Amino acid sequence: MNTEILQQPLLRVAQLSVSFPSPQGVVEAVKSLSFSVNPGEVVALVGESGSGKSVTARTLVGLAGAGAAIHASALTLTGRDGQVQELLKCDTRRWRQLRGREIGFVLQDALTSLDPLRRIGQEVAEPLLTHGLVRKVEVSQQVAALLIQAGIPDPHNRMAQYAHELSGGLRQRALIASALAAGPRLLIADEPTTALDATVQKQVLNVFRALADAGHGVLLITHDLSVVADIADRVVVMQQGEAVESGTVQQVLHAPQHPYTQRLLAAIPGAGTRGQWLTGSDPLAHTPVREHVVTGSATPVLAVDNVSQAFSLPDGGVLQAVNNVSLQVAYGETLGIVGESGSGKTTLGKLMLALQTPQQGEIRLGGQAWSTLTEGQRRPLRTRIQTIVQDPLGSFNPQYTVAQLLQQPLRLHTTLSAPARLARIETLLTLVGLSRDLLSRRPTTLSGGQRQRISIAQALACEPDILICDEPVSALDVTTQAQVLDLLVALQNRLRVSMVFISHDLGVVQHMSHRIAVMKDGEVVESGGVEQVFSAPRHPWTRQLLSSVEPLPLRNYSAA
Structure with missing residues (x-):
């Protein structure tokens, strides 16, 4: 200080x-x-x-x-x-x-905070122009410098993109750049590192520390x-x-x-909590759960073979988001995927969900064709693979109530009667720790943690074989995070549901995963068992990623 x-x-x-x-x-x-x-x-x-x-x-x-x-x-x-x-x-x-x-202000939900109709460069330039801090001819140069300060590579291409074209981590960094633009004496940051991987988080925190050391004040709101x-x-x-x-x-x-x-x-997860209930007990110990019998379990529930995906950049270049990736997920297994923002984690998740079609390679679901099917052929199979999204507010229909959001998959994919759907919805709310009093509420009236739990309940509605979890607990405080992680483990124990767990939180991945794949620049640079990767990383990038994490002094603290 x-x-x-x-x-x-x-x-x-x-x-x-x-x-x-x-x-x-x-x-x-x-x-x-x-x-x-x-x-x-x-x-x-x-x-x-x-x-x-x-x-x-x-x-x-x-x-x-x-x-x-x-x-x-x-x-x-x-x-x-x-x-x-x-x-x-x-x-x-x-x-x-x-x-x-x-006063600079960094909000928690970058996608809803950034104007979807304006390019990132315009967003970051607004404080500079509003307060008359630079001449118009200097704006582009100053915006590029701010993006670099916030940890955004290739700033000139990013300036020309819209919020929806960026990963969650890049969006959050753009929001931080905008908050820092006018050089406020006080910066209020509400969960500013929620969507950031360990290396970029460290870079952003260094920016905040440098502000404080220069005489500014920082009010940091966080659950981490x-x-x-x-x-x-x-x-x-x-x-x-x-x-x-x-x-x-x-x-x-x-x-x-x-x-x-x-x-x-x-409640903080990490190496010392593997195999333990973070909340102290099995959350489903007294909750009836219908057993889910899987046949053909020798076949991977999901197989990714030599998959690649590239995108065009505003300057005419090409971004190789996923490059020749091969992975398998067994029934009842959790595969953790880690890497910096922009490494291709989320794009790979979208390819697994068949929300995008790979330009090369193939993805199979339960040993059967998946990525090569038409959407009409895939539709009856979609209940087998579901997602827990990073930004639930952006994925929900804001006009729907919680009841309507949870009824949606049940109406589309089941033949349950109206009373049976209501009973299923109440069960789902109980599983994710929410009250039925929320059924009439709309997403915008819920807290970030409540919205994330609704997203998880929606994904579980039709009892899938595999969940693609993209930062599923990133918006949750540590106690709620512990409840949700315990819930996912309990469901996996009973239903043999598989998970692909995409996260920048290495402690969470270490706690949850059986195996880990480390991504950088669209490639899997290292994979293996969780103990092997964390205790004896082979690739230089993995070692750098792990070294960027500051251990919490009392990570294994137990309350009396």
Whole structure:
């Protein structure tokens, strides 16, 4: 932390309360929250989904929502001119002056935050032009520099692309570049590394650390405690809208005092948790699950043979997204796929799902043709292979209720009666830890963790043979993540469902997988058993990937 801390905090929050009206009455999302961010330090807000972290962040940038009732004894920002701004007194015009220039904001959902009709270069340039910081002739050069700073390679091609053309990790980095564009004194980052692989995450965290060391302040909102251990100076732990524990990283992570903090630390997956229930017990121990008998199990449930896929770039070049990849997945097995953002993981997942047709090679499902079929021929087989997506909000119909979202696959692929469909939906909600009270809600009213669990329930609806899991727990806090990972393992134990587990979180992959494939630049550079790859990596890239992960001091901490 910068040793020259000004006496006046950059951000001061005292007794902040935020509430919203609901049909059941007033909901208190944040209750008497107090903390500060000084120039030169990184403060982390941690807690599970629904704890009030994101509501706090939105309140601090004037985006809590029209129905929000906000009260605080102090909510101030010290500007670059040294003047103290009372944030509760800001009108719309003043907020427009502050956002971007004084306060940068990185949102959690990059795909919904970026304008789908604008190119990435236009998105990043907007703060520069809005605040008149550069001449128009210098914009392109400055945008390219910001993209490089955020860890985006080949910036000139990326500037010409739209959000949907980028991987989740690249989208998130573009959003970070936009937030940094105007050089704000305070950066508020809400889950900024959720979609990033370990190497790029390290690069982005170094950018945040450099900002703090240069005298800026960073408020980091995250559920990833390894990120907190790597970058933060102080930590505030939130539960149900309240701060239950706070202190230095050393105090909170090495000697947690509150039982909730202890549970957070105990739920972190890694090498030491393999074969164990992260939540302490089998989540389906008392839940009837219909047995799923698989025949022909000597044949792989999924076989990828010499598959390649390339895409055209805006400058006329070619991106080889997947290059001559061969993999097999056995019945009841989990294959983890790791690699940096843009390595081809997600494209490979789409090829497995037959959402794209490989330009070379073939994919077989249960020993039968899959990638070479017409869509009409594939449709009756699609229940056998399902997906858990990285960005559920972007995949859901925003007009559908939760009940309609879960009814959709049952209507399309089963002959269940209406009462039987409702019973199945209630079972699915129970399995993923959600209340039936959510059935009438729409996706935009749910937290990130709730949306991800709805996506998992939807994928499980028709009892598939294999799940293609693309960052299935990336949006979840550690306790909810633990519940979902335990659920997936329990279902695999009972149903012999196979999984392809695509993730940038090496601890999660290490906990979940039987075998691992490491990808770089569209190729599988190393594969093998999880113990072999993690303990004795052969390829230089695998060694670099593993070395970029900072071990959490209390990864194996067990709550009393």
